[in-house]
Amino acid sequence: MSLRARLSADTKTAMKAKDQLTLSTLRLINAAIKDRDIALRGDSEDREISDAEITAVLSRMVKQRHESARAYEEGGRLELVEREMAEIAVIEAYLPRQLSADETESAIAETITELEAGSIRDMGKVMNALKARYTGQMDFTQVGPLVKARLMGN
Structure with a gap:
């Protein structure tokens, strides 16, 4: 339905x-x-x-x-x-289940690896991919800083 x-x-x-x-x-x-x-x-x-x-x-x-x-x-x-x-x-009640912190970290790592993102310049590409896959399952205001930190650490 x-x-x-x-x-x-x-x-x-x-x-x-x-x-x-x-x-x-x-x-x-x-x-x-x-x-x-x-x-x-x-x-x-x-x-x-x-x-x-x-x-x-x-x-x-x-x-x-x-x-x-x-x-x-x-x-x-x-x-x-x-x-x-x-x-x-x-x-x-109509939104998909929210991902846990561990699941969010895992999704970010997976997406970065999949897109071969290696620098902060790839942040937009990573965020767009995450939004396409996990709309409603992640709070992207919290995900942005996590992606940025991970890309800056690479």
């Missing part, structure tokens, strides 16, 4: 169960996907975003909510922090 179909089915289930939090979060997800579909219509009328692109949208949504939760926490708005964290939990 495609990610889009799963989201649609889960939206219907949440409606029937009257699960307001899940329903509102799924509606936000569907709206973000629809926005992305519309943005791509200039290329061709039939094109819908792929599961990989949906995963990227979901990852951005999680990142935005983490930032919002941090801001709410600084402002002392704990009820809003709880809401953001609850939305994150719903969104993350």
